[in-house]
Amino acid sequence: xxxxxxxxxxxxxxxxxxxxxxxxxxxxxxxxxxxxxxxxxxxxxxxxxxxxxxxxxxxxxxxxxxxxxxxxxxxxxxxxx
Numbered sequence: 001x002x003x004x005x006x007x008x009x010x011x012x013x014x015x016x017x018x019x020x021x022x023x024x025x026x027x028x029x030x031x032x033x034x035x036x037x038x039x040x041x042x043x044x045x046x047x048x049x050x051x052x053x054x055x056x057x058x059x060x061x062x063x064x065x066x067x068x069x070x071x072x073x074x075x076x077x078x079x080x081x
Contacts, residue, residue: 015040015041015042015046015047016040016041016047017038017039017040017047017051017052017053018038018039018040018041019036019037019038019053019055020036020037020038021036022034022035022036022057022059023035023036025059025060025061025063026059027059027061028061028063028064028065029061029062029063029064029065029066030060030061030065031058031059031060032058032059032060032061033056033057033058033059034056034057034059035055035056036055037055038052038053038054038055
């Protein structure tokens with residue numbers, strides 16, 4: 001009987017969670033959320049669920065924030081400053 005030259009095995013040593021870039025913040029002025037894809041190279045069974053990176057986080061954006069101003073009220077002084 002000839003011994004086998006190789007044997008099937010499995011290792012999680014090189015398995016790693018893969019993440020995409022964060023999406024833009026859901027709000028353009030204020031607090032919102034951003035998301036990203038998180039997946040295991042091998043389909044999920046080989047990656048440690050306890051070390052899975054977040055796929056949603058809170059974000060702050062001031063991209064489209066602007067001051068809202070109204071007209072001036074009448075002057076409070078009736079004579080001078």
